[in-house]
Amino acid sequence: MQGFRFNPNEVEDDRREGGFQPVPEGEYSVIIDTAEIKETRKGDGRYLALAFRIVSMKSHGRLIFNNYNFVNPNEKAVQIARKEMKKLCLAVGINREITDINEFLNRELNIKVKVDEYEYNGEKKQSNKITHYIKHETPAPQAGIEQAKQTLGGEVLPF
Numbered sequence: 714m715q716g717f718r719f720n721p722n723e724v725e726d727d728r729r730e731g732g733f734q735p736v737p738e739g740e741y742s743v744i745i746d747t748a749e750i751k752e753t754r755k756g757d758g759r760y761l762a763l764a765f766r767i768v769s770m771k772s773h774g775r776l777i778f779n780n781y782n783f784v785n786p787n788e789k790a791v792q793i794a795r796k797e798m799k800k801l802c803l804a805v806g807i808n809r810e811i812t813d814i815n816e817f818l819n820r821e822l823n824i825k826v827k828v829d830e831y832e833y834n835g836e837k838k839q840s841n842k843i844t845h846y847i848k849h850e851t852p853a854p855q856a857g858i859e860q861a862k863q864t865l866g867g868e869v870l871p872f
Contacts, residue, residue, distance in 0.1 A: 733775075735826075736771075736772040736775050736777065737772070737828070738827045738828055740824070740825045740847070741767045741772065741824055741825075742767070742768050743765040743766060743768060743769075743822060744765070745763055745765055745820045747763070747764040748764075748818055750814065758784045758785035760781055760782045760784075761794075762778065762779075763780075763817060764778050765778075765779070765824060780794075781797060781798050783795070797846075800845075800846045801846045805821075805848075806820070807820075823849055824843050824845065825843070825845035827842050827844050828841060829841070
């Protein structure tokens with residue numbers, strides 16, 4: 714097609730050496746995009762790896778990853794993961810035992826994230842950490858009608 718020209722080498726990467734930049738701290742609307750059971754690096758445990766895809770305007774399409782240790786020699790890690798999983802389940806409306814991780818997929822919720830700084834191999838790094846899971850609330854249609862009435866001076870248009 715004539716009139717089209719694009720060179721990816723002329724566009725600055727949205728990446729830094731060693732990975733993606735974390736998203737800014739704040740609250741985001743997300744859907745759970747992927748759910749996988751993985752083995753720990755040492756091979757002595759397993760965890761649930763979830764990817765949350767941002768659907769709000771700010772950072773739309775970016776992914777935030779979180780792991781939940783459900784088998785681990787460190788009992789404290791398992792306890793922390795179980796508490797986080799409970800908060801997640803409540804936020805997405807799961808209040809019963811689940812046996813299929815696919816039940817998490819495409820569930821919508823809001824999360825609050827912060828930026829954690831840490832050192833790895835003598836180099837300073839940053840990553841996102843989920844601090845809160847929040848049930849996604851869809852505004853009631855009536856609330857939108859009341860807001861429109863106020864905007865229009867109380868008149869309701871006939872369409």
